[in-house]
Amino acid sequence: MRYVFYPGCSNHASSKDYEISSHKVLSALGVELEEMADWNCCGATASSTMSPLMSLAINARNLALAEKQGSELAITCSSCFSNLKKARDFFSSVPADKTRLGGALKEIGLDLKNRVRVKHILEIIVDDVGLDAVKALIRKPLVGLKVACYYGCLITRPRNDFDQPDFPTAMDRLLEVAGAEPVAFDRKTKCCGASLMMTKKDHALELNREILQEVVSRGADVVAVACPLCQLNLDAYQGDINAKFGTKFQIPILYFTQILGVAMGLDKKELAIGKGFVPPGKVANL
Amino acid sequence: MENALELLQEDRLSPGFLPLVEKFPGIQHIRSCIQCGTCTGSCPMSHVMEETPRMLIEMIRVGMMDEVLHSKTPWYCASCYSCTVRCPMNVPITEVMLALRSLAIKKRYVSMRDDSPAFYSSFHQVLKLFGRSHEPILFILFGWKTNIFRLVGLIPFALGLFIRGRLGLFPNTSKDVAGLRKLMKLVEEMEVTG
Numbered sequence: 435m436r437y438v439f440y441p442g443c444s445n446h447a448s449s450k451d452y453e454i455s456s457h458k459v460l461s462a463l464g465v466e467l468e469e470m471a472d473w474n475c476c477g478a479t480a481s482s483t484m485s486p487l488m489s490l491a492i493n494a495r496n497l498a499l500a501e502k503q504g505s506e507l508a509i510t511c512s513s514c515f516s517n518l519k520k521a522r523d524f525f526s527s528v529p530a531d532k533t534r535l536g537g538a539l540k541e542i543g544l545d546l547k548n549r550v551r552v553k554h555i556l557e558i559i560v561d562d563v564g565l566d567a568v569k570a571l572i573r574k575p576l577v578g579l580k581v582a583c584y585y586g587c588l589i590t591r592p593r594n595d596f597d598q599p600d601f602p603t604a605m606d607r608l609l610e611v612a613g614a615e616p617v618a619f620d621r622k623t624k625c626c627g628a629s630l631m632m633t634k635k636d637h638a639l640e641l642n643r644e645i646l647q648e649v650v651s652r653g654a655d656v657v658a659v660a661c662p663l664c665q666l667n668l669d670a671y672q673g674d675i676n677a678k679f680g681t682k683f684q685i686p687i688l689y690f691t692q693i694l695g696v697a698m699g700l701d702k703k704e705l706a707i708g709k710g711f712v713p714p715g716k717v718a719n720l
Numbered sequence: 721m722e723n724a725l726e727l728l729q730e731d732r733l734s735p736g737f738l739p740l741v742e743k744f745p746g747i748q749h750i751r752s753c754i755q756c757g758t759c760t761g762s763c764p765m766s767h768v769m770e771e772t773p774r775m776l777i778e779m780i781r782v783g784m785m786d787e788v789l790h791s792k793t794p795w796y797c798a799s800c801y802s803c804t805v806r807c808p809m810n811v812p813i814t815e816v817m818l819a820l821r822s823l824a825i826k827k828r829y830v831s832m833r834d835d836s837p838a839f840y841s842s843f844h845q846v847l848k849l850f851g852r853s854h855e856p857i858l859f860i861l862f863g864w865k866t867n868i869f870r871l872v873g874l875i876p877f878a879l880g881l882f883i884r885g886r887l888g889l890f891p892n893t894s895k896d897v898a899g900l901r902k903l904m905k906l907v908e909e910m911e912v913t914g
Contacts, residue, residue, distance in 0.1 A: 443853035447888040448881055472895045474851040479799045480843030482818045483836075484825065486744050491907045492847070495900065516801075524746060538906040542899040591801035592814070599805040625764045625800035632862070633836040634796060637768055641798075670880060709884045 437508035439467035449662030451706035455691040476517040493521035498544040512661035516588035557596040573699030575613025582654035586664040612697035617652040626667040733783035744819040759803035789829040795836040838865035851894025
């Protein structure tokens with residue numbers, strides 16, 4: 435299985451641990467990733483704030499570059515995934531050739547046929563590799579590890595092809611196969627506030643406090659995430675949340691790839707475990 | 721109800737506002753909204769909004785351009801798409817909020833020194849500069865536009881990322897930034913000509 439890989443900006447900085455663990459786990463699962471040449475930032479919500487048309491244009495460039503290299507695009511960050519998928523869906527309803535954006539792309543030497551499929555790596559692992567194949571590679575089942583699977587918003591919304599927008603189950607099913615015990619979690623798709631942490635910090639801290647509160651009440655040892663921004667908000671701001679609300683949260687927030695990697699018997703250092711603001715806790719001793 | 725109708729002075733309304741919003745890519749079905757309030761009920765931020773998403777959609781339809789573009793609501797939107805996926809009439813509410821933000825910026829209803837417009841414009845500028853994001857320069861631009869002392873508050877956060885190897889000191893750039901910038905310029909021109 436071969437995919438064109440779109441790392442996104444976070445994977446080169448704040449979520450390096452996500453990129454490292456994703457490569458490690460996917461390669462052990464027999465998935466080959468080839469980085470997209472000369473990709474550009476998806477613009478997150480900033481470019482669509484400045485101009486929704488601009489957001490579409492810069493992601494059309496990404497899609498046009500991707501289809502030169504392959505037919506399926508693998509993405510780790512949920513925000514990148516959502517933006518690229520949005521552009522992909524847009525040009526499925528209106529062929530790029532019939533839009534002025536198509537003309538603008540031609541002027542920089544690109545021709546968008548919209549042939550590439552946009553996939554999140556969670557979808558690739560659960561649906562393309564398949565849970566049976568994953569199960570066969572589990573060496574150290576995570577017995578006794580209670581996991582709260584936090585999907586955030588953009589992995590399932592506005593739409594994907596593999597799970598429900600409000601109550602997704604893919605990550606729960608995957609980590610169950612890895613031997614862990616996923617806990618019931620009502621806020622699994624309740625927003626972490628994303629960039630509001632920069633612009634409306636007090637309100638964003640409140641959203642994260644609510645999520646962490648439920649994690650504690652469900653008795654989870656660790657939160658599994660699939661998005662760099664969810665990870666950053668829940669992990670790096672836990673200290674601020676504790677200071678603001680007088681709470682004593684000390685909950686490790688790990689990427690689902692890191693937790694799966696431990697179950698597959700991969701080396702914890704090679705999975706970049708321990709780069710969080712909150713120490714990895716129980717997972718470090720498994 | 722009488723009071724609400726009195727407030728709606730016809731000469732203060734902009735009948736062209738709804739068509740203007742509908743020009744944005746992917747925006748449709750605003751006219752089908754049944755005002756059920758599922759969007760507001762689903763929104764994680766609606767409790768701090770003066771005008772809820774449901775109200776804003778109706779205000780767009782009525783043509784209350786000034787009130788809508790002055791509203792803080794779109795800037796409280798976290799772009800989580802909860803409203804969009806639950807809307808029974810398929811109104812792409814999140815896209816509407818993003819369109820309203822860009823209209824408020826273009827029509828100068830907001831100051832570019834306010835936190836939200838300053839943050840998003842800084843992010844976009846970094847993208848234009850390197851083709852990719854780079855947190856240190858983003859933070860400096862953001863601080864420069866809003867309040868330079870906010871950088872002091874960001875130091876522990878940035879340091880925390882740095883010691884964990886999670887902060888790139890040097891920007892990572894796309895090779896063909898020139899091509900990307902050319903594309904962005906063409907899109908900007910398209911927007912001017914309409």
